[in-house]
């Protein structure tokens with residue numbers, strides 16, 4: 001039996017009943033699409049996930065990657081799957097049609113991505129990074145570079161990477177040492193060593209386009225002096241044909257906790273002084289181009305947390321319904337009482353409900369963010385588009401950090417639900433936990449995300465983006481306070497939202513004089529905001545479900561689904577949202593002990 | 600050469616089934632549906648024949664509810680050229696009626712070859728292709744694991760009990776697809792987008808002049824009984840004794 005179980009019903013609920021994705025069909029950009037196509041895309045994605053990707057998850061994890069004679073070998077089974085994935089057009093379906101994509105809404109693409117990541121996380125790095133890298137080349141590359149690389153990469157014939165990290169430059173990207181010197185022909189000579197590069201080398205495609213951050217010799221220190229380069233593994237001649245190896249070498253690969261079938265490489269550029277690259281975008285504007293990609297990549301990273309959390313929840317749920325242990329609590333003293341499955345025990349129910357609430361909440365957050373991206377890029381009204389972009393920028397660190405931290409938490413709860421069996425390799429949840437942990441580290445650690453939220457996103461437009469966002473949730477609260485079923489949950493949301501507003505106001509007042517203190521609590525603040533954002537989406541979903549419940553046939557799977565959806569919202573509101581009180585209490589305490597302990 | 604393939608919409612067999620109140624119907628409303636796997640194999644075979652240059656048009660036909668356009672679009676996305684939906688309430692159909700409807704369609708479409716799944720995975724009747732061949736007076740080769748077309752004849756490798764056999768049939772003919780015939784492709788995203796623009800005609804049974812007179816009446820469905828707990832036997836001797844005396848299996 002497959003390790004992977006997906007919840008297509010909830011994906012469809014979020015896409016079609018909550019976000020109402022059909023609204024996109026009215027926009028000229030998506031005129032080629034229809035609801036029927038949306039359904040078919042989800043169906044095909046499910047098939048690829050279940051039939052092609054899921055069977056590789058465990059064996060590929062066991063096999064891992066090897067470095068042989070300077071060439072990275074990835075699990076052989078990936079090769080055939082990659083051909084199928086490519087042939088299906090899945091590498092970059094959201095890319096423009098003129099570049100070989102299908103112009104698919106990102107919301108639909110990410111819904112499909114959930115299935116793929118849940119089925120086989122390690123595999124997804126190769127096409128996923130390729131699509132992101134190609135997008136940067138499309139937006140910022142010269143015409144020649146675009147002509148020679150973009151379609152090749154979007155199709156998956158060549159793959160791509162993002163090379164930021166160096167030994168001395170992790171979170172502090174600006175401290176990088178890789179250098180570039182201009183050549184007479186307009187290319188640059190690139191020299192330096194990057195580490196931890198995902199999908200940095202493999203034997204699955206004939207070429208790799210590395211996007212490398214480096215400093216042109218003489219340009220200023222720090223982040224402002226950085227430029228972005230496209231450095232191919234094999235040089236591509238101007239006519240598009242492949243030339244010689246480009247002095248890009250792999251001295252070693254990492255051995256890791258998880259994502260074992262995704263190669264993580266040290267890459268030497270220009271060991272022999274013969275590595276050439278193209279400048280992408282303007283000189284010293286590398287970080288602008290990179291950030292463009294990071295915003296999307298951060299949502300995709302959040303989707304990784306969401307997908308693995310969901311996979312772990314589904315797995316634990318099935319297990320809990322089958323594992324027989326102990327008796328019903330009311331029969332505890334009776335040695336002959338019938339044995340029950342563990343999903344009957346209240347403490348296991350608590351774990352299942354917690355996993356369900358986070359899993360569905362994270363899904364709603366990721367798909368909603370993707371939907372905002374789709375809308376902001378396709379509507380006519382520039383003012384509304386700018387507003388949506390603002391909301392999306394505000395939500396990006398939350399997508400990244402909250403979804404990966406809570407996704408991890410769900411995988412941990414899934415192991416707890418399994419008991420000892422969860423710790424055993426024979427069951428899939430320990431791999432989910434190993435595979436998801438990386439998501440809170442790369443693409444900017446979650447600590448860095450929290451600082452981004454507090455230091456950069458909150459002050460956007462003098463705090464107006466944040467205030468307007470709270471305003472939208474406030475309107476929702478006002479409209480639904482009297483809801484017959486979820487009115488109480490809405491009031492709990494109001495409390496949590498007000499706490500969030502209060503502490504953000506406190507930060508704004510004290511931030512200038514004492515920068516350490518707000519940063520001490522940046523992660524707590526992000527958690528508070530994540531709770532409010534996800535609480536809002538779950539309650540909104542719950543209210544929609546409550547409205548549909550009377551029309552659902554009694555006892556039908558829809559009736560059960562809607563009724564559970566209402567209760568899930570109620571559970572999150574009662575059990576998670578009050579956490580904001582505790583977090584706020586810590587934040588407003590002004591307690592400085594963590595800053596004062598001598599470590 | 601023109602190939603007709605049939606595409607049936609069947610419930611996802613992994614779903615949990617339930618019966619309606621008087622047990623005369625399986626409740627399929629809430630179930631996911633998909634293309635009958637053997638029909639996917641049939642469509643794939645037709646596409647391969649087209650890719651080899653042997654066939655030039657593939658028409659896929661479904662007899663079923665309006666929702667079945669999705670399954671037909673799947674065939675179109677795989678590579679069929681056009682599709683026909685004969686609208687009918689699936690619950691009023693039986694194999695004879697389906698064959699009769701197809702026979703009328705064949706009169707209109709005049710295909711040179713019909714490729715069908717060997718059976719529908721839901722009821723596994725394995726009757727429609729055989730009935731259709733009888734009605735049309737065409738030769739048939741069932742359970743194909745290979746096909747080859749040469750000089751207006753189709754050579755079909757067949758899976759039979761205890762081995763294989765090979766038939767050579769003059770066209771027009773009917774071939775039914777077995778599992779080993781091929782591995783159907785996944786419809787690609789470009790294929791899905793293109794499928795939207797391919798013709799999909801809808802017609803009714805009345806349009807074809809077939810009378811809706813089913814010959815099979817469903818009396819009642821029963822769910823299989825819940826499996827009871829097993830017993831642990833002490834040794835092989837006890838097992839044999841139980842198999843002989845209680846189960847009467849030997």
Ligand SMILES: Cc1cc2nc3c(=O)[nH]c(=O)nc-3n(C[C@H](O)[C@H](O)[C@H](O)COP(=O)(O)OP(=O)(O)OC[C@H]3O[C@@H](n4cnc5c(N)ncnc54)[C@H](O)[C@@H]3O)c2cc1C
Pocket residue numbers: 161162163164165169170171172195196197198199256264438441442443444445446447448451
């Ligand atoms: C499996 C894997 C795959 C990766 N893939 C890629 C890739 O494809 N491309 C790529 O470029 N990189 C990649 N990375 C690198 C990853 O992005 C970095 O590891 C990450 O950015 C953190 O950098 P670091 O490891 O040097 O940690 P550090 O920067 O040393 O951080 C250590 C800790 O200090 C904290 N910290 C650091 N600076 C600050 C600060 N100013 N304020 C507050 N806290 C701070 C961090 O939050 C963290 O908790 C990958 C890493 C791994 C492990």
